[in-house]
Amino acid sequence: MTPQERVRLVDLVAGRVPKKRLKHMLRVETLAVRLARFWGVSEEKASVASLLHDIARDEPESFLLELVKDTNDPLVREMAETFAPVVLHAPVGALIARRDFGVGDPEILQAIALHTTGAPQMDRLAMIVFLADYCEPGRHFAGVEEVRSLLFSSLETAMLRALEQMLVYLRQNSRPIDRHTLDATAAFARLAAEDSQRLHQG
Template sequence: MEYRHAVDKLSKILSAKRFQHSLGVSQTAADLAVRFDEDEEKARLAGLLHDCARNISSNNLLQMAKVFAIVVNDVERCQPVLLHAPLGACLAKTEYGIDDPQILRAISLHTTGGKGMSKLEKIIYLADCIEPGRDYPGVHVLRNIAMNNLNAAVLAAFDQSLHLVIEQGLLIHPATIEGRNELIQQRHNI
């Protein structure tokens, strides 16, 4: 499905606020792709579709995960909203005709991150955190880091996310810990 058709379809299923967020992530991802020498069109499309399953209720997320044979861990069972990312990848494929595995994996990891993230996956994860509509303490710091160093910005975004999850008393997804640990090991050549 071409970008314009995806925009039209999303505008009908997402709330106005979520739709604007998706457009912001799409543009931010495209800008980051140019900055870090990644495929701009893949980034733009993955950014646009990253939240295509975000409007689905928790109960339906769990049910749809079964339908798509998504393995649900204990953290996701307790916090089903996390499933909108892997389910979004499934919907991007079935509802939007996206068959590029790089785009699908970037959508799948945009909420938790994970180990072995590609440059595109890091860009989508980061774009979701720093798009222009985001306004939270520390977002300007993340945006500044993102101007120079993708890995440092993703690591800072992981840290920001972990602080928020801990403040809210939520469970920490193991993929976030694995992704963060890997970036620290790379930084220190461990």
């Protein structure tokens, strides 16, 4: 993506989201590109996924439900069975990225689709977009500094801490929990346990 193409993409996104949302997306992009550079992931993919991750965040719930009902996309159809409709903006964002912005890269689309719930299988790009969204500098909440401190040492451990914090927040506030988040937390806990075991054996 050339600088001109990026400017054009930002302009298109700016025409579809509130100014406050755009600022958040730009902060996510800055952090995601830094992480991508550090972890050897495509900076261009991190940039595109970040700039489009919340493209559907301000759409009404009825719009999100309508769009997921009418799609043949297997990932979106599966995520449509959620108990927490607010998370649908992520898979719908992937649909819009493909339909309206011509994004065909499956890694970018998956990173957009999973940036809210997480999932048991996430590649580095998906983890980076999830964590950049969670940790961008505009975020101020208990626990965010702990996750930030892990970003450049272990994406998997950072994911586990972020997911655990999300579950605590959702339970404390009696919010519905999407099963992808539960499955992702269990998967990253297993990865962390295996890493710990390897360290002890080493």
